[in-house]
Structure formats: C-alpha cells, structure tokens
Amino acid sequence: MKNEREEEIDALMARLADGDRSVFSLVFKRLWGPTHRLCNSMLKNEADASDAAQQAMQKILERASDYDPKRRAMPWALALAAWECRTLRRRRGRRREEPEDIAGETASESSEEDFLQRDLAQAALVALGELSDVDRETLVATFWEEAATVSGATLRKRRERAIERLRGAFRRLYGFD
Amino acid sequence: MDSTDLARAEHSARLRYEWARVRRSLIGFAPILIVVGVAVAIGRHRTATVCFGLATFVAGVAMLWYGREFKRAVLPGVAAGIVPLAMALCASHVEHGCTGDGCMMLCVPACTVGGIIAGLAVANIANERGRSVWFWVSASSIALLTGAMGCTCPGYPGLVGLVLGYGAGLVPTLLRRLFARPPAS
Numbered sequence: 379m380k381n382e383r384e385e386e387i388d389a390l391m392a393r394l395a396d397g398d399r400s401v402f403s404l405v406f407k408r409l410w411g412p413t414h415r416l417c418n419s420m421l422k423n424e425a426d427a428s429d430a431a432q433q434a435m436q437k438i439l440e441r442a443s444d445y446d447p448k449r450r451a452m453p454w455a456l457a458l459a460a461w462e463c464r465t466l467r468r469r470r471g472r473r474r475e476e477p478e479d480i481a482g483e484t485a486s487e488s489s490e491e492d493f494l495q496r497d498l499a500q501a502a503l504v505a506l507g508e509l510s511d512v513d514r515e516t517l518v519a520t521f522w523e524e525a526a527t528v529s530g531a532t533l534r535k536r537r538e539r540a541i542e543r544l545r546g547a548f549r550r551l552y553g554f555d
Numbered sequence: 556m557d558s559t560d561l562a563r564a565e566h567s568a569r570l571r572y573e574w575a576r577v578r579r580s581l582i583g584f585a586p587i588l589i590v591v592g593v594a595v596a597i598g599r600h601r602t603a604t605v606c607f608g609l610a611t612f613v614a615g616v617a618m619l620w621y622g623r624e625f626k627r628a629v630l631p632g633v634a635a636g637i638v639p640l641a642m643a644l645c646a647s648h649v650e651h652g653c654t655g656d657g658c659m660m661l662c663v664p665a666c667t668v669g670g671i672i673a674g675l676a677v678a679n680i681a682n683e684r685g686r687s688v689w690f691w692v693s694a695s696s697i698a699l700l701t702g703a704m705g706c707t708c709p710g711y712p713g714l715v716g717l718v719l720g721y722g723a724g725l726v727p728t729l730l731r732r733l734f735a736r737p738p739a740s
C-alpha cells in the first residue's frame with residue numbers, strides 16, 4: 379500500500395509540475411499531513427511546527443514546477459520541509475525543553491513516523507550518492523566512527539570539504555537555498 | 556490547525572505556485588527577445604515587427620505559464636517560425652530591384668515558402684508525437700507570430716503569403732490523418 383501511495387503522490391506532483399491545476403488541492407492535502415508531522419517531530423512545539431509546515435508547503439508548491447518526475451516526490455518535499463524547520467529553529471534561536479505531554483508520545487513511534495524518517499534517510503542517501511568515494515568514506519568515518527585511511531589534519535580538511543559538497547548536493551537535488 | 560487556516564495556507568501556496576510559474580515563463584522565454592531585437596534591427600517595418608515580437612513574447616509566456624500541451628508547443632512553434640522569419644529577412648536584404656511594399660520578386664515568395672516549411676514541420680511534430688488539437692493551435696500561433704516579424708518586410712502580401720504557405724504545409728499531414736486507415740480490430 380505504501381508503494382501505491384508513493385506512486386500516487388509522484389504522479390500527482392508530476393501533473394502539477396506540468397500545469398494541471400486540478401490536482402493542486404489533492405497534492406496539498408497529501409503533503410500537508412507528513413510535512414506537519416515532520417515539523418512537529420523536529421521542532422517539538424505545535425505553534426512553531428505549524429509555522430514551519432505552512433512555510434514548507436509554500437516553498438514546496440512554489441517549486442512544484444521544478445519537480446523532476448524521475449525523482450520521488452515525498453523525499454524531495456520532506457527534505458524541503460526539514461530545511462524549513464532547521465531555518466526556523468536557527469531564526470528563533472532558542473532551546474526548547476521537551477514538554478511533559480510530548481514526552482509520553484515519543485515512546486510510541488507510529489508507522490507514519492517511520493515512513494517519514496525513511497524518506498528523509500533516503501533523501502540524505504541520494505545526496506550522499508552524488509559525492510565522490512573519498513568524500514563518502516570521509517563522512518562515514520566521521521559520523522559512523524569507522525576507521526578512515528587518513529587521520530588528523532588531513533581528515534579534518536577532507537571532512538570540511540565533504541560536508542560542504544554534501545550541502546551543495548542537497549541544494550542541487552532539492553532546490554533550496 | 557483548523558480548516559480555515561488550512562484553506563488560507565492552501566490559497567497562499569497556490570498564489571506562490573502561480574507566481575513561480577509566471578517568473579519561470581518570463582525567464583524561460585526571454586531569449587526570444589534576442590530574436591525580436593535582430594528582426595527589428597534588420598527589418599524594414601520596425602513598428603510592425605515590434606508589435607508582432609511583443610505579441611510572440613506575450614503568447615509564449617502565457618503558454619509556458621499555463622503548461623501542458625500549450626507549453627510543449629512553444630519550442631516547436633518558435634523553431635518552425637524562425638524559418639520564414641530568416642528567409643524573409645534575408646530576402647529583403649538581397650539586391651533584387653524591389654522597392655516599396657508588395658514586393659513580389661523575393662520577399663513574398665520567401666514568406667510563402669518559409670510558411671510551407673514551418674507548416675510541414677509543426678504538422679510532422681504534432682502527428683509523430685500524437686499531440687492534441689491544442690498543440691496544433693498553440694504551435695501554429697507561435698510559428699505564425701514569429702514568422703510575421705520578418706514577413707512585414709513586403710507589407711500585407713508577405714503576411715498573407717506566410718499564412719497561406721503555412722496552411723498549405725499543414726494540409727498533407729491533415730489529409731494523412733483524415734484518410735488514415737483505422738487499426739485492424
């Protein structure tokens with residue numbers, strides 16, 4: 379069923395990119411739920427999550443005409459939403475403590491949550507796939523604490539360049555600044 | 556978030572979507588202004604050329620903004636229209652002793668032959684790709700407007716030659732479609 383849903387949103391987004399306005403509301407409704415849930419899980423605050431989700435939806439639909447039908451729509455949309463959440467968090471610039479009522483909810487991860495995380499992970503992996511072998515090895519060594527072929531200053535320099543190139547790949551793939 | 560806020564968010568997103576399409580169309584079709592500039596610089600009837608050039612630009616932007624079959628017709632239409640435009644502009648600069656409007660020696664035949672080639676090209680593309688009637692109409696409009704920028708050089712006869720030639724170019728493919736045998740059941 380998940381594959382059918384993914385195929386459906388891909389087809390709808392492709393039609394919207396082509397100029398078929400009749401699917402606009404449908405695309406908005408299909409994307410709103412996952413986008414809002416993602417923003418909620420990232421920002422842990424309903425008001426901020428609503429703001430971020432609204433801005434994310436505007437950005438997603440503003441860029442709908444740039445959507446490449448060869449790519450999957452949901453990871454693309456959620457990557458934009460994640461970026462908006464990070465931007466909002468940086469802009470607001472305050473640490474949020476997890477409220478008591480949310481703490482209880484985090485224990486039970488819904489399958490929708492897994493679906494969102496999977497799509498985000500896939501978006502990150504696609505971006506990682508755009509990098510060279512050396513950059514990939516460097517990032518794996520950094521974030522998964524595996525042994526790298528180099529160390530010290532050389533590893534640090536490679537890490538900085540690899541992260542910069544990963545950012546560039548994200549911008550190229552998902553079209554946000 | 557209640558349904559009113561959601562409706563407002565959707566409306567706002569829709570406006571952003573449309574504005575983004577307009578911006579994309581303006582930028583995407585801006586290169587045609589180079590063609591218009593060249594036609595104005597070389598052509599004889601600058602006012603008419605500017606008018607047709609602006610009409611081409613507005614029509615192209617509108618089609619790209621709307622999307623679907625209209626969007627797909629823009630590039631083939633412009634490419635086809637450049638043929639009569641180029642032929643007419645070249646003909647008007649060849650020494651052939653023609654003066655004034657209605658020059659029948661080179662300019663009008665150039666527009667007519669250019670129109671035939673443009674019509675054949677659009678018909679061929681539309682037929683091979685199985686395009687709808689809206690593609691035919693859109694591509695034809697853009698092709699004729701683009702060609703008209705050059706075919707103002709001999710005045711109205713040039714434009715008439717362009718339209719008649721274009722129509723003649725469409726006829727073979729239209730006839731083929733009309734008399735095509737239905738697939739065996």
